[in-house]
Amino acid sequence: MTREFQTSGAPHMPPQTTVAMVMLQVLLALVPGILAYTWFFGPGILIQIILATVFALLFEALMLRLRGRSLKPFINDYSAVVTAVLFALCIPPLAPWWISCIAMLFAIVFAKHLYGGLGQNVFNPAMVGYVVVLISFPQVMTAWLPPLTLAEHGFGLVDTLMTIFTGQVPLEGGWDVVTGATPLDTLKTGVESGRMVPEIRNSPIFGDFGGLGWEWIANWFALGGIFLLYRRVISWQVPLAVIGSVILLSVPFWLADPDSNPFPLQHVFSGAIVLAAFFIATDPVSGCVSNRGRLIFGAGVAIITLVIRRWGGYPDGVAFAVLLMNMAAPLIDRYTRPRMYGE
Amino acid sequence: MTHANRDQLAREAGRHTHHFHGGLRLRHNKKISCQDAVERPPLPEILVVPLLQHAGDTAEPYVKVGDQVLKGQQIGRCQPSAAIHSPVSGVVEAIEDHPMTHPSGLAGPCVFIRPDGQEQWVELRPIPDWQTANPEELIRQMQECGLAGLGGAVFPTHAKTRDGRDRKIHTLILNGSECEPYISCDEMLMREQPDLIVLGARILRRALGAQRVVIAIEDQMGAVRQALTHAVNSAECEKVSVVQVPKIYPEGGERQLIQVLTGLEVPVGGRPSDLGLVCQNVATAAAVAEAVVEGKPLIERYITLTGNGISHPRNFNALFGTRFSHLVEICGGYTADVARLVVGGPMMGYPVDTDATPVVKASNCVLALTTGDIAEPQPEMPCIRCGECARVCPATLLPQQLNLQIRNGLWTDAEAYGLKACIECGCCDFVCPSHIPLVEWFRYGKGQLRQRAIEASATERARRRFEDRDARLLREKQERAEKMAQRKRMLKDKAKQHDSVRASINRAENKDNRGDGSAVSKKSGQDTK
Numbered sequence: 001m002t003r004e005f006q007t008s009g010a011p012h013m014p015p016q017t018t019v020a021m022v023m024l025q026v027l028l029a030l031v032p033g034i035l036a037y038t039w040f041f042g043p044g045i046l047i048q049i050i051l052a053t054v055f056a057l058l059f060e061a062l063m064l065r066l067r068g069r070s071l072k073p074f075i076n077d078y079s080a081v082v083t084a085v086l087f088a089l090c091i092p093p094l095a096p097w098w099i100s101c102i103a104m105l106f107a108i109v110f111a112k113h114l115y116g117g118l119g120q121n122v123f124n125p126a127m128v129g130y131v132v133v134l135i136s137f138p139q140v141m142t143a144w145l146p147p148l149t150l151a152e153h154g155f156g157l158v159d160t161l162m163t164i165f166t167g168q169v170p171l172e173g174g175w176d177v178v179t180g181a182t183p184l185d186t187l188k189t190g191v192e193s194g195r196m197v198p199e200i201r202n203s204p205i206f207g208d209f210g211g212l213g214w215e216w217i218a219n220w221f222a223l224g225g226i227f228l229l230y231r232r233v234i235s236w237q238v239p240l241a242v243i244g245s246v247i248l249l250s251v252p253f254w255l256a257d258p259d260s261n262p263f264p265l266q267h268v269f270s271g272a273i274v275l276a277a278f279f280i281a282t283d284p285v286s287g288c289v290s291n292r293g294r295l296i297f298g299a300g301v302a303i304i305t306l307v308i309r310r311w312g313g314y315p316d317g318v319a320f321a322v323l324l325m326n327m328a329a330p331l332i333d334r335y336t337r338p339r340m341y342g343e
Numbered sequence: 344m345t346h347a348n349r350d351q352l353a354r355e356a357g358r359h360t361h362h363f364h365g366g367l368r369l370r371h372n373k374k375i376s377c378q379d380a381v382e383r384p385p386l387p388e389i390l391v392v393p394l395l396q397h398a399g400d401t402a403e404p405y406v407k408v409g410d411q412v413l414k415g416q417q418i419g420r421c422q423p424s425a426a427i428h429s430p431v432s433g434v435v436e437a438i439e440d441h442p443m444t445h446p447s448g449l450a451g452p453c454v455f456i457r458p459d460g461q462e463q464w465v466e467l468r469p470i471p472d473w474q475t476a477n478p479e480e481l482i483r484q485m486q487e488c489g490l491a492g493l494g495g496a497v498f499p500t501h502a503k504t505r506d507g508r509d510r511k512i513h514t515l516i517l518n519g520s521e522c523e524p525y526i527s528c529d530e531m532l533m534r535e536q537p538d539l540i541v542l543g544a545r546i547l548r549r550a551l552g553a554q555r556v557v558i559a560i561e562d563q564m565g566a567v568r569q570a571l572t573h574a575v576n577s578a579e580c581e582k583v584s585v586v587q588v589p590k591i592y593p594e595g596g597e598r599q600l601i602q603v604l605t606g607l608e609v610p611v612g613g614r615p616s617d618l619g620l621v622c623q624n625v626a627t628a629a630a631v632a633e634a635v636v637e638g639k640p641l642i643e644r645y646i647t648l649t650g651n652g653i654s655h656p657r658n659f660n661a662l663f664g665t666r667f668s669h670l671v672e673i674c675g676g677y678t679a680d681v682a683r684l685v686v687g688g689p690m691m692g693y694p695v696d697t698d699a700t701p702v703v704k705a706s707n708c709v710l711a712l713t714t715g716d717i718a719e720p721q722p723e724m725p726c727i728r729c730g731e732c733a734r735v736c737p738a739t740l741l742p743q744q745l746n747l748q749i750r751n752g753l754w755t756d757a758e759a760y761g762l763k764a765c766i767e768c769g770c771c772d773f774v775c776p777s778h779i780p781l782v783e784w785f786r787y788g789k790g791q792l793r794q795r796a797i798e799a800s801a802t803e804r805a806r807r808r809f810e811d812r813d814a815r816l817l818r819e820k821q822e823r824a825e826k827m828a829q830r831k832r833m834l835k836d837k838a839k840q841h842d843s844v845r846a847s848i849n850r851a852e853n854k855d856n857r858g859d860g861s862a863v864s865k866k867s868g869q870d871t872k
Contacts, residue, residue, distance in 0.1 A: 073724065
């Protein structure tokens with residue numbers, strides 16, 4: 001007696017992972033950093049994450065509908081959520097709600113779906129969204145909070161919500177009493193006005209290496225990044241190239257003139273370098289595919305960031321660096337194809 | 344690396360083990376089918392012997408319906424492939440199309456033989472004095488006995504051996520590293536028939552003119568190592584060594600195994616013989632021993648029936664033409680949740696839609712998978728370029744780039760990125776988070792490249808024909824012109840001759856009419872016109 005069977009292509013084993021699993025692990029790896037962020041700067045970041053996620057999913061659903069794609073597999077892949085969370089981590093925690101809306105419009109609709117959706121985007125969507133609002137609304141995007149330990153006024157959840165949704169600070173004195181310059185801002189304006197770095201660093205907003213609070217957030221992001229390395233969601237080349245190049249490049253400047261150049265670890269632990277090294281420059285879609293290419297990509301991000309920090313108009317330049325390297329990625333890939341077996 | 348260095352490394356094959364790029368550590372699942380000794384199953388009621396069992400063309404059958412055949416009698420052959428033999432004595436009941444255990448899943452011509460139960464052998468022609476026999480005689484015996492690579496590629500053994508001999512190889516590698524999960528037929532053969540394998544290795548070495556034999560087994564096959572080492576020692580033959588290689592899928596692939604044993608890579612588009620090496624499966628070696636020493640043609644093989652879908656997994660020494668269903672019955676049938684039947688392993692095997700398909704030379708394993716083993720078909724997502732595929736690729740390719748190139752029809756790029764070097768091991772498929780059927784695309788792409796190569800050569804031929812025709816037409820035109828010119832010259836010459844004749848006539852007439860001046864002047868006047 002014989003029997004009939006259904007057929008299907010090899011391999012005949014359940015797949016090891018899914019796109020959604022990859023994205024979920026990225027989100028999981030961000031949790032420690034987000035918690036630290038909340039610890040040092042209050043609940044604003046959580047509200048920004050929720051806002052950005054809601055807008056991202058709305059635009060994602062809208063675009064999938066317009067493009068005639070099925071909603072379920074693509075909404076459930078969490079890629080839009082990753083974009084939203086990474087964006088939210090880049091903006092001031094008190095930014096008004098419409099900042100997220102505009103940024104996600106550009107991130108999801110323009111940078112992602114108009115290029116062909118998941119896997120097709122040339123530019124990192126989160127960075128596109130961030131750069132659009134950074135350039136368009138510079139005042140809003142520079143209204144950063146000092147760490148809670150240095151805050152003169154208690155600023156609770158209700159106050160945060162009111163600020164985000166009304167755009168007005170519900171305190172006497174308005175924005176001026178709650179916001180302050182970031183460590184990178186302070187450094188840049190300080191150096192430009194002729195003060196020396198050790199002197200600038202006497203300000204209480206600086207910690208051991210980077211900014212007070214910021215350096216701890218960076219540590220927790222790095223921990224999440226190591227988790228991703230361990231899970232092999234990301235490869236070691238990009239983080240190593242970014243952080244290694246930042247250190248290598250800033251050492252000679254610092255040795256030559258320690259008064260107007262911050263020491264290397266301050267560069268690493270300031271701004272978005274650690275977040276970018278593990279979570280942003282490692283975006284596989286808009287990055288390089290070969291290992292050598294990834295090293296070049298990471299080094300490029302570091303170089304452009306430092307150039308912008310040192311000579312550019314913005315205190316930090318990670319987003320611009322990532323976008324510029326995104327453009328170079330296909331070319332780098334072309335020249336770094338690995339040698340194949342027997343070649 | 345200099346040529347001498349390469350040669351040195353190739354000659355030292357097996358002294359050190361090296362790594363190859365990528366690969367996967369997979370769960371073996373081999374033990375479940377290794378519990379019982381290997382037996383020959385009872386004769387089935389009917390045997391279905393496909394006429395296409397080797398790399399090559401379908402054989403033309405020698406027999407017709409109603410013929411009486413003997414066990415081991417040749418029933419078909421096609422050049423350059425090896426012969427096909429009747430696995431039993433009996434009667435040819437039909438020759439018709441039947442699903443034939445082939446990746447294509449197509450039906451093909453098969454010889455249906457009903458056994459008479461006599462098991463009467465055809466007259467066998469062994470070569471007992473193989474140690475002094477002419478290597479060419481040994482190679483012919485392999486062809487007559489229908490030997491083909493039993494690792495799954497079923498390349499005719501005589502052709503590979505002759506090629507190796509012609510190319511002066513120095514080392515024979517016997518591949519006993521059965522890297523796919525579940526499959527255990529080679530392991531069982533090495534445990535049970537180590538002497539036969541070592542004997543086959545020595546015969547092959549003589550036929551090839553090789554100096555050394557390296558038998559490669561996996562590092563977790565302790566019993567096998569003991570058995571083989573004992574067999575090597577008792578055969579008292581030097582230069583046969585047993586080497587254990589790390590178990591990383593697909594280290595049993597020919598090119599990967601060579602890399603593991605020598606640290607060298609077989610050149611792109613080249614063959615192992617470029618390095619002075621030839622690979623044969625251990626089961627092929629055993630078959631060589633039987634063919635040469637006993638004269639037995641290849642009519643049966645070790646085959647694993649395994650998987651969670653089979654009640655009692657085990658190995659058989661099954662006759663070709665035995666339907667899978669017959670073997671499954673002896674294993675106690677399927678379990679209730681059986682869902683898919685695969686020939687080969689879970690990574691590279693192909694599914695069959697019925698268990699009426701027969702055991703053939705290439706079938707090393709029948710794997711019955713349950714609904715729990717295989718996942719629901721997952722929706723294919725777009726590539727997110729995560730690069731896992733490149734990390735695990737043993738050929739160091741960029742599968743994601745190849746995927747894009749094939750889908751966009753960028754054939755020149757796909758070729759430049761090494762599509763042809765893909766060994767279809769399925770590692771990239773297995774790790775892809777987007778569930779892209781990469782290997783299926785690569786097979787399609789390779790087919791397209793072959794097609795394009797054929798078309799390109801056809802175009803080239805057509806172009807040459809056209810150019811030749813143009814040249815011919817031009818030549819003919821020139822020749823015609825030449826002829827015309829010649830003819831014109833001839834006519835002119837004739838005219839000249841004519842003129843000179845006329846002139847002489849005139850002169851003669853003048854002579855005749857001398858004295859008659861008026862007549863002369865009139866005539867010459869006409870002449871000058």
